[in-house]
Amino acid sequence: MGWICTMVIRPVLTYRSMVWWPRVRYNVSMIELNKLHRLACLAITGVRKMTQRAAMEILLGLPTLHVMTEAEDQSNIYRLMCTHQ
Numbered sequence: 001m002g003w004i005c006t007m008v009i010r011p012v013l014t015y016r017s018m019v020w021w022p023r024v025r026y027n028v029s030m031i032e033l034n035k036l037h038r039l040a041c042l043a044i045t046g047v048r049k050m051t052q053r054a055a056m057e058i059l060l061g062l063p064t065l066h067v068m069t070e071a072e073d074q075s076n077i078y079r080l081m082c083t084h085q
Helices: 002-014 021-025 027-045 053-060 065-083
Strands: none
Touching (some): 002 065
16 A cells, blocks of 8 residues: 555656645645545554554655645756756
8 A cells, every 4th residue: 555655646646736736835735635645644554543644654754745745846846947947
């Protein structure tokens, strides 16, 4: 399940996210991404449903989706700016 989350789900979510990454900073988007990430962490670890998302992220070494999306988009924007100069 961990492989599926990192190699399939994460790239699908971040594909062309440069278009919608400013929305990641809104609370509504963060809440939805956190819910999705929590479900993925629960599926990977198999722990009880009452386990906190932050604890599972630390145990798995996974960054939150909104932080990862924003970081990836910033690196893509930087890459595009460097190639068009």
